[in-house]
Amino acid sequence: MTDTALARWERHNGVVLAVASLLFLASYALRVLGGGLPGALRDLCLAVALAAWAVFVVDYVVRLRLSGQRLPRFLRTHWLDAVVLLLPLLRPVRIVQTYQRVQRRHERPRLALHARVIAYAGVAVTLLGFAGSLALYQQEHIAPGADIVTYGDAVWFTCTTLSTVGYGDLAPVTPLGRLVAVGVMVCGLALLGAVTGTFSSWLLQAFARDGERPPEHAANAPGASHRVDD
Structure with a gap:
């Protein structure tokens, strides 16, 4: 490089x-x-x-x-x-990006690729969830007719939205609050897709390795001897 x-x-x-x-x-x-x-x-x-x-x-x-x-x-x-x-809302992502740069200094990362993706996704979910709940609470708690009036309500809404569950018991009423909610939805879908895709890839690789490995009983069978060329 x-x-x-x-x-x-x-x-x-x-x-x-x-x-x-x-x-x-x-x-x-x-x-x-x-x-x-x-x-x-x-x-x-x-x-x-x-x-x-x-x-x-x-x-x-x-x-x-x-x-x-x-x-x-x-x-x-x-x-x-x-x-x-x-x-x-996205500034805490720089912490994850900084961790990636630190890992590049080492010739061999401490975690495998699949583990790194899941770890990055976990850190990103935590930071974005915290920042998103703060922004949502700031915009909503004093709005007339708001459902999200406490910080606990904002955390609950952010968690259900990031996890793509979306119970629908709480909803933002202000334009900026809805904009924050849309950002949380997009981040939740992206992170969930990254984790799901990484886990599926790991499973496929694990199954492929198991499929390529010869069964033990076949390898130890009496007739399974190595042929020596003349």
Whole structure:
């Protein structure tokens, strides 16, 4: 692999991006759930969230410059980063992406491919579920006629939506809340498809290996001797 300036940048800024993602999520959670917090502390949380967002902007601009690509092509090849800049709901995904970059430093990943996919999906579901429930609660709990009035309601709705169960006992009523719900639905379908496909692939490979292995009784039979060429 060519050690370009872009590759070196992406290899060494993973920790910074992971910390920025966690700080953004923590400050956003405090602002949403900490209704009784002092005004100064809420302003500090807002400043931390904006600073974390600025880190993502700087990272995106630097990688654009180092790639030597024009903006349209860079957007096509790094579309997830562009979405992360625009949608706060997806910013925790950068933590999963950072873990992938760390794994690339090792010649042999610690987990097999199927295990890595399931592990990434599990982490992504947890982070997206937490961020989605926060965004949903922020938009819904003070809306007139809202069904989701507590954070527990938001967590329940997010879990049922991510799992594609959808009991229908709760539903968002605000436009932004419904937009968040649509994003959670799409993420749930994508992650469920990834896990299901990976598990099916693992089963097929396991069955194929078992089918190619000769039965023990046939291998140990008296007539199953190796033929020696003259």
